[in-house]
Amino acid sequence: MNEERTWKTEYFDEISSTNDYVKTKRGAGENLIAIAKKQTGGRGTKGRSFVSDEGGVYLSALTFYEDFPAKNAFLVMANAAVAVVKTLQYFHLQPVIKWANDIFVNGKKICGILIENTFSGARLACSVVGIGLNVNNRLSEELSGIATTMQRAAGKEFSVEAVTDRLVVELAKPHTMEEYLKNIGYLGKKATAICGEEKRTVTLLSVDEEGGLTVLTEQGERERFVTAEISIRVEE
Numbered sequence: 424m425n426e427e428r429t430w431k432t433e434y435f436d437e438i439s440s441t442n443d444y445v446k447t448k449r450g451a452g453e454n455l456i457a458i459a460k461k462q463t464g465g466r467g468t469k470g471r472s473f474v475s476d477e478g479g480v481y482l483s484a485l486t487f488y489e490d491f492p493a494k495n496a497f498l499v500m501a502n503a504a505v506a507v508v509k510t511l512q513y514f515h516l517q518p519v520i521k522w523a524n525d526i527f528v529n530g531k532k533i534c535g536i537l538i539e540n541t542f543s544g545a546r547l548a549c550s551v552v553g554i555g556l557n558v559n560n561r562l563s564e565e566l567s568g569i570a571t572t573m574q575r576a577a578g579k580e581f582s583v584e585a586v587t588d589r590l591v592v593e594l595a596k597p598h599t600m601e602e603y604l605k606n607i608g609y610l611g612k613k614a615t616a617i618c619g620e621e622k623r624t625v626t627l628l629s630v631d632e633e634g635g636l637t638v639l640t641e642q643g644e645r646e647r648f649v650t651a652e653i654s655i656r657v658e659e
């Protein structure tokens with residue numbers, strides 16, 4: 424994960440899901456980025472759908488690794504989150520990472536990341552990093568309460584091509600866990616921790632080098648979670 428990467432690139436006016444498309448190419452063994460103007464079946468985390476109307480950036484990077492220990496797989500997520508943060512900073516926005524891999528601006532979600540890894544024994548064989556970034560796309564009234572776009576945050580339109588190009592440049596760079604940790608937001612804030620059917624109020628304490636989140640429960644106990652176990656909704 425410490426070298427600059429390159430990918431073959433394919434562009435689509437419309438596709439069901441760029442993640443699903445690049446996953447069909449895993450047999451080819453070649454790094455590939457699929458970039459779409461819109462998706463009709465965009466997928467989010469935890470089986471949710473991801474609205475992907477024209478005006479946003481929707482891309483998936485399929486990357487193969489020679490020797491990547493499975494225990495370090497969180498670095499793929501961290502690298503993608505930092506790449507999005509740096510892209511937004513390049514366009515003079517002030518993003519923060521909401522653990523584990525949502526990117527927020529002005530308290531609203533601007534970008535979601537869906538990682539789909541393929542393991543071979545104790546190694547990470549390849550990863551699919553899917554990124555949906557709201558640029559000039561319109562948001563429904565329902566989404567407007569919780570999501571934003573680069574256009575809304577900056578009060579002006581952006582070139583979707585320029586944002587895409589910058590994001591690919593940043594994705595190609597090796598970023599560090601320190602950069603990920605430096606850009607984590609909402610520490611010290613109260614949040615609702617959603618674990619299956621159970622909802623609890625917690626305070627977000629810290630994120631560690633392995634990507635685990637430690638929270639303080641209302642009973643004063645510390646608990647550590649990894650991404651698959653829990654969703655966090657920050658209370659403003």
Ligand code: BTN
Pocket residue numbers: 439440441442443462464465466467468469471473475480481482483525534535536537553554555556
């Ligand atoms: C989330 O916030 O739940 C993650 C959203 C990830 C959306 C991106 S858009 C490009 C890629 N293709 C998909 O179907 N999903 C990811």
